[in-house]
Amino acid sequence: MNKFQFSRIQLxxxxxxxxxxxxxxxxxxxxxxxxxxxxxxxxxxxxxDSLKTADSRINTSLRIGYQKSATASKQYLNIxxxxxxxxYYSYQIYSRMEHVLFGNFHVSxxxxxxxxxxxxxxxxxxxxxxxxxxxxxxLTAYLRxxxxxxxxxxxxxxxxxxxxxxxxxxxxxxxxxxxxxxxxELDTKTRIGLKNEFSWHRGxxxxxxxxxxxxxxxxxxxxxxxxxxRSIIQKKYFIDLRYTFETDxxxxxENDEEGEHSGDEDTEDILxxxxxxxxxxxxxxxxxxxxASNRLSLFGFGVIQSKHFRHWLLVxxxxxxxxxxxxxLSLNAKFNFLKNLSLDFNYNxxxxxxxxxxxQYSTSVVGIGLRYRF
Amino acid sequence: xxxxxxxxxxxxxxxMLFIALAMGLPAGITAQELSINSLQQIITADEDSLAELIxxxxxxxxxxxxxxxxxxxQKQNFKGSSxxxxxxxxxxxxxxxxxxxxxLEAAGVRTRTIRHxxxxxxxxxxxxxxATLQETMRTTEKNDRNRSTASVLSLLDTLETNxxxxxxxxxxxxxxxxxxxxxxxxxxxxxxxLQLKNTLLQDRIARLRQEEQQLKYRLEDFQSNLSVYEELIxxxxxxxQIIDPEQEYFxxxxxxxxxEEVHALKANISRSLERLQQIKTEKKSLEAKQxxxxxxxxxxxxxxxxGRSTDYE
Numbered sequence: 001m002n003k004f005q006f007s008r009i010q011l012x013x014x015x016x017x018x019x020x021x022x023x024x025x026x027x028x029x030x031x032x033x034x035x036x037x038x039x040x041x042x043x044x045x046x047x048x049d050s051l052k053t054a055d056s057r058i059n060t061s062l063r064i065g066y067q068k069s070a071t072a073s074k075q076y077l078n079i080x081x082x083x084x085x086x087x088y089y090s091y092q093i094y095s096r097m098e099h100v101l102f103g104n105f106h107v108s109x110x111x112x113x114x115x116x117x118x119x120x121x122x123x124x125x126x127x128x129x130x131x132x133x134x135x136x137x138x139l140t141a142y143l144r145x146x147x148x149x150x151x152x153x154x155x156x157x158x159x160x161x162x163x164x165x166x167x168x169x170x171x172x173x174x175x176x177x178x179x180x181x182x183x184x185e186l187d188t189k190t191r192i193g194l195k196n197e198f199s200w201h202r203g204x205x206x207x208x209x210x211x212x213x214x215x216x217x218x219x220x221x222x223x224x225x226x227x228x229x230r231s232i233i234q235k236k237y238f239i240d241l242r243y244t245f246e247t248d249x250x251x252x253x254e255n256d257e258e259g260e261h262s263g264d265e266d267t268e269d270i271l272x273x274x275x276x277x278x279x280x281x282x283x284x285x286x287x288x289x290x291x292a293s294n295r296l297s298l299f300g301f302g303v304i305q306s307k308h309f310r311h312w313l314l315v316x317x318x319x320x321x322x323x324x325x326x327x328x329l330s331l332n333a334k335f336n337f338l339k340n341l342s343l344d345f346n347y348n349x350x351x352x353x354x355x356x357x358x359x360q361y362s363t364s365v366v367g368i369g370l371r372y373r374f
Numbered sequence: 375x376x377x378x379x380x381x382x383x384x385x386x387x388x389x390m391l392f393i394a395l396a397m398g399l400p401a402g403i404t405a406q407e408l409s410i411n412s413l414q415q416i417i418t419a420d421e422d423s424l425a426e427l428i429x430x431x432x433x434x435x436x437x438x439x440x441x442x443x444x445x446x447x448q449k450q451n452f453k454g455s456s457x458x459x460x461x462x463x464x465x466x467x468x469x470x471x472x473x474x475x476x477x478l479e480a481a482g483v484r485t486r487t488i489r490h491x492x493x494x495x496x497x498x499x500x501x502x503x504x505a506t507l508q509e510t511m512r513t514t515e516k517n518d519r520n521r522s523t524a525s526v527l528s529l530l531d532t533l534e535t536n537x538x539x540x541x542x543x544x545x546x547x548x549x550x551x552x553x554x555x556x557x558x559x560x561x562x563x564x565x566x567x568l569q570l571k572n573t574l575l576q577d578r579i580a581r582l583r584q585e586e587q588q589l590k591y592r593l594e595d596f597q598s599n600l601s602v603y604e605e606l607i608x609x610x611x612x613x614x615q616i617i618d619p620e621q622e623y624f625x626x627x628x629x630x631x632x633x634e635e636v637h638a639l640k641a642n643i644s645r646s647l648e649r650l651q652q653i654k655t656e657k658k659s660l661e662a663k664q665x666x667x668x669x670x671x672x673x674x675x676x677x678x679x680x681g682r683s684t685d686y687e
Binding site for chain 1: 461462465466468469472473595598599601602605606608609610612613615616617619620623625626627630631633634637
């Protein structure tokens with residue numbers, strides 16, 4: 001542990017105790033969450049089995065927030081700052097600190113409607129590997145309207161921005177998304193719905209999966225449709241099931257050096273080897289909650305995702321394209337000792353099957369720790 | 375001669391009235407009459423809205439009663455069953471009952487607002503009539519103290535009648551009294567009347583018990599949903615620390631919806647608990663009163679046998 005990290009932990013502890021003294025009183029709009037989870041990760045790089053490296057890390061987080069709602073005017077405000085420290089034991093170069101600023105505000109300007117604005121800013125700070133530092137901002141604003149008591153329709157806009165301030169080569173990512181969601185309440189416990197999203201995106205969300213000319217900024221459009229349903233069953237069980245179809249089309253290139261655009265017939269070929277472009281995706285995800293007792297709750301979350309890259313050839317000249325099948329499973333248990341203190345267990349498995357062997361990987365995480373909310 | 379004099383007087387008073395109205399004798403009166411007209415329009419509109427709301431509330435109340443009976447039956451039949459169709463029907467009816475209860479509550483709030491506004495406007499229009507009456511009398515006296523005509527009397531009579539009409543309406547407004555007639559033991563009450571009042575009390579208590587039962591069902595539903603959603607928010611929040619947002623397995627809207635549902639459930643629980651407390655207090659008071667009625671009725675029934683007089687408490 002270096003001096004820099006140690007001083008941060010100290011600062012964190014001072015914040016914890018200082019804030020608990022200040023805000024630890026109940027019935028006030030301030031709140032604080034604190035957690036310390038010890039994890040073992042079997043494959044920290046998400047690479048092929050022959051190359052994988054295991055390590056343990058400790059995750060601590062501290063969230064200090066302010067939450068206020070006014071029932072009469074139907075206004076709600078929630079803001080918080082969260083500090084997350086993820087500290088590896090052997091590969092300290094990947095140890096990092098995350099600073100998250102979150103704000104959510106909603107108001108009902110007229111009957112049966114709501115305007116909701118959320119912003120989440122996150123800064124990832126690698127003290128030992130500065131070019132990997134990035135900040136990301138996600139701004140979401142939507143209008144929700146309730147129709148005929150049972151229907152809710154949301155129309156919204158979301159903006160993503162991701163920048164690597166210490167890197168010369170990694171391009172910024174940005175996307176503008178428009179979405180429309182319709183939800184139908186079947187009864188007091190069941191909702192079904194449909195979500196459509198159309199987006200324009202520029203740059204790479206995952207810049208390390210790119211093998212293009214670094215002077216080119218790819219631009220694409222993406223459309224996704226999601227069908228979902230969720231229900232509470234017999235007071236103790238909750239289930240959420242979703243199916244998503246997504247398709248991405250490369251549209252254009254912007255040349256950083258010359259400032260030119262070229263959306264010619266080569267576009268798809270140039271983007272052929274880019275994980276963020278030119279694919280179709282089918283995804284099924286599900287969450288299941290079981291509230292076994294007042295003290296014990298179990299939660300599972302799973303994803304099966306199939307991704308077909310339309311022009312990413314396995315071998316030059318042959319007609320077989322890259323296809324991935326991702327499987328993700330998260331199993332969680334929470335045991336409440338006291339009203340606000342819980343012991344958490346967590347197991348995650350992520351497995352990607354790909355016909356391109358360099359993208360095959362499997363990684364699992366086991367975690368145990370304490371969470372305190374007050 | 376007398377007929378000629380009367381004709382002259384009539385003519386004079388008509389003339390006076392015409393002058394009064396045309397020349398603005400009564401600029402004030404005209405202004406007040408305009409104001410009275412506006413108030414009448416507002417009052418008529420509010421009375422119509424109130425009548426419509428009362429009709430709507432009665433219809434909603436009837437639907438809620440029927441639905442509550444259905445829910446009660448379904449709850450009885452549902453015990454131990456895991457039939458998803460039965461569960462869906464029960465939850466669907468609970469949802470409808472919640473919606474009707476919310477509509478009924480909103481109609482109640484609107485009814486009280488309109489009644490309050492009507493009360494104010496009745497007072498206002500009565501005062502306007504009173505002021506107009508005074509002004510008419512004063513102006514007539516000022517212009518010709520010794521004369522009076524049928525027209526003026528007719529005008530005064532109309533003003534007085536209208537004033538009384540609104541006074542009567544004001545007196546009939548239920549907000550001045552209790553929404554339901556009070557059921558007290560009066561010294562002059564005979565046995566039949568006491569028994570009738572006792573039956574009314576029993577009916578009121580039975581209705582309160584039914585409302586209490588239905589409210590408990592809804593409360594139970596709200597609380598079970600709340601505990602699940604709260605737990606879900608905690609797990610989803612924890613998972614968002616593990617899974618990077620870039621995976622896009624969750625979006626913010628999903629979390630917002632859960633939080634809104636928690637918020638709405640908490641508000642519903644708070645309202646239901648408040649109403650349950652009111653019902654409990656009201657029921658206790660009515661039960662105590664009913665016990666008193668029964669004692670008095672028993673005493674009345676015993677009276678012919680032992681000849682003792684009945685003591686009213």
